[in-house]
Amino acid sequence: MKKDTLTLRRWLAARARQGGVWPRIAVLAGSASTLLLFVQAWAIATVAQHMVIDEAPFTSLAVPLLVLPFAFIGRGALAWLKTEAGTHGALLVRQSIRHELFQRIGELGPLWARRQHSATLGNRVWDQVDALHGYYADYRPQVMLCVTIPVLILLAVFPLNWAAGLILLITAPFIPLNMAMVGIGAKQRQQAQFREMTRMSRHFLDTLRGLPTLKLFGVSRAQADVVHEVSENFRTRTMRVLRLAFLSSTLLEFFSSLSIALLAIYIGFVYLGHFDFGTWGRELDLFAGLFILVLAPDFYQPLRDLGSHYHAKTEAEAAAEDLMPLLESSAVNGSNGSDWPVPECLGLTLENVICRYPGQQVLALDGVSIDIRPGDTLAVIGPSGAGKTTLLNLLMGFLSPEAGTLMTHDGTRIDALAPEAWQHAIGWVGQHPAILSGTLADNLRLAAPDADDKAVWQALEDADLAEWANALPQGLATPLGAGGQPVSGGQARRIALARVFLRQAPLILLDEPTASLDRDSEAHIMRALARLKPGRTVVMLTHRLDLLQLADRVLVLDRGRVRAVDTLDALRTRHDLFDATRFVEDSHA
Structure with missing residues (x-):
């Protein structure tokens, strides 16, 4: 099973190239947003330090107050760019895979297609390909941002306070561990949902095709009860998947909030004089403490976002398990003789x-x-x-x-x-x-x-x-x-x-x-x-x-x-x- 999962992941990763430059733009936009976060944190911490501790005149706050709104607007624009770039990249991948599916079905010919239920083919071409969207639009770019953003924040925090950087570094793995625990059953539930969706589609299509016969024999109402039962089974399986996704999000919020609270307690005890370690031998002023606290939520945010998109990964793997054998199977005939000239007469x-x-x-x-x-x-x-x-x-x-x-x-x-x-x-x-x-x-x-x-x-x-x-x-x-x-x-x-x-x-x-x-x-x-x-x-x-x-x-x-x-x-x-x-x-x- 582990080998199969690795094969699926390699297949999904190989398809990501069809997204062009858009995934890279999404990652660059997310990383640039973190650099603007440093500007935003510096402006907030500077205003607080000058007004509360230094009691500096208001004129000295002109630069940070002018910079702050531009930082907010810039981060909003980069967040929009990240979303748009991820969506464009996922769209290109889906279009490419769907084109390959149509081409492959054409190669296999009508005999193969007639042996497949039309609802099953429709589910593969549309629903399962669409199930890949979240993986390429959100999950894959977020994986890269989970490396770049925390590293950038740690590089900014450690020179100010090594103990705060250590707290961030130690608490960060709790979120991926939670994702791994949730992901154990997520893929199986997603596969079960896909199977139930295919079954429901086939049943509903067969019922529509046979509706005149059902009406003539007076069993249409009984068949409606069967359709209701099939749709209820699909609803139940869908709710299981959603419950797992909501449980994952709740646990991610809990661990990230707990980690931020732990960091805030440490900084508070330093200000009260109970802790004197982690400051590189100098006093931790308001600017440094507030700067670190402003950065802390964004340190965990990429991991939280990855967790919220983790169901997209399991959904994509479940879809790829059905799509990959069809796309990767060998063609029914070889490609020799592709330049054969059509003769005027043929026996x-x-x-x-x-x-x-x-x-x-x-x-x-x-x-x-x-x-x-x-x-x-x-x-x-x-x-x-x-x-x-x-x-x-x-x-x-x-x-x-x-x-x-x-x-x-x-x-x-x-x-x-x-x-x-x-x-x-x-x-x-x-x-x-x-x-x-x-x-x-x-x-x-x-x-x-x-x-x-x-x-x-x-x-x-x-x-x-x-x-x-x-x-x-x-x-x-x-x-x-x-x-x-x-x-x-x-x-x-x-x-x-x-x-x-x-x-x-x-x-x-x-x-x-x-x-x-x-x-x-x-x-x-x-x-x-x-x-x-x-x-x-x-x-x-x-x-x-x-x-x-x-x-x-x-x-x-x-x-x-x-x-x-x-x-x-x-x-x-x-x-x-x-x-x-x-x-x-x-x-x-």
Whole structure:
């Protein structure tokens, strides 16, 4: 466990570099504030010494009285700068980690993401990354200030009174010891809180998704009681963490107040003549005693602040324990072949490919061998669980074969290419195309960020969508997605096709491109596909007879194995299969 904790701390420390110069500015601002504290203490002690002991004229107090407000204002400004610098540094770190998380999730692909609960992923990307804020904004800069500020104050106190400096030096460790005692259980409680938060998020999201079903079966009120119980469990764990934080703050205040009181008692006894040690052989005047007492609270203040931010450290370590394995794990594919040029024509060869999903015993693809020539259109059919989606995931680079080889028509092994290089050669249309919050142009330029308006309009024309786009209130600048222009299922499918036209990829993968569409929308898709085919290699999953007639060959899969690869007309005569033609015609009906 100790080794794991050290690993987490090293990981957190390494990420601090992403904060740029802001953490250093925070430490410099805190240290400069201590130097102004010396000016402030000198002004207060000088005024008291001149007025009470020396009975000096008021004119002699002009300099300290003028300096004092500037010292107060300067310390306030530096405190603001310290807070702002820490916040900016923490923001940069969080943005960097969040960017890495999104990039890593993209590398792992949709297969991995689908195995994760969406609430768990959201908790990692948002809540757990945000949990790092206090660590980088407050705790780490405060660790440095806990060294610099006490050292500066001791350097100022020891020449005036070594006994007072010794009291400060001896009593200071009580605060870190208290933090260590509190920190023993803080991390475990924070981890339990994170787990409960994830559980609550998952439960609440599942309840929202299933609300229509719950209402129809009349169990929504009973489910509300379950949601209440889950939220109460989270509240209880949160209160445990807060109780520990408040207990820590109370103990820190107690020890620092006790230490300051001890120092004040010593100085008081020196003034009464009961103690005569610690003064370096000279009398302790009012100026020196008051100067030391003004500095004493700020000697303990960095340690108290560190204690109040200590829960941020335990919170960050608990978050890092979940984030670190995801960010530090190796990529699914190597980075060789990142400069692979996308060819104009692309064929594929699969030789005895075997695929298995993680944690599964049954093979998803079992010895699949097929040759897809450049420019061919291959339709893939088969019953549910036959391996059709697995084949698409393999071709998209989201799933690596357990055995066998997958290569291009010219012999380039796809597993030797970087995933992003291979995916640049692919155009993709799924059953549920993603429509992001943004304009129509933004949604289309996902496929080709540098495309001009002319190319975008041509893609819309090819996808049979130009008439609809022209009728939009703002044309290409019309917002889509949440709060924007509503998009039907057929329109979303044609937007996805327009992206494929815009991308100009040599390999097109289609997953049921006309599924769940009305006759009119299906006709639009069919016309667009007819324009898309020439010069491209197309692999499509379908149960529609009309789409099968567009294919040069049909691949029949069953339980992960190839049952047949032939033309549609040839398959009609193969009654030994499950009559592929009838299967497609029935599903169409």
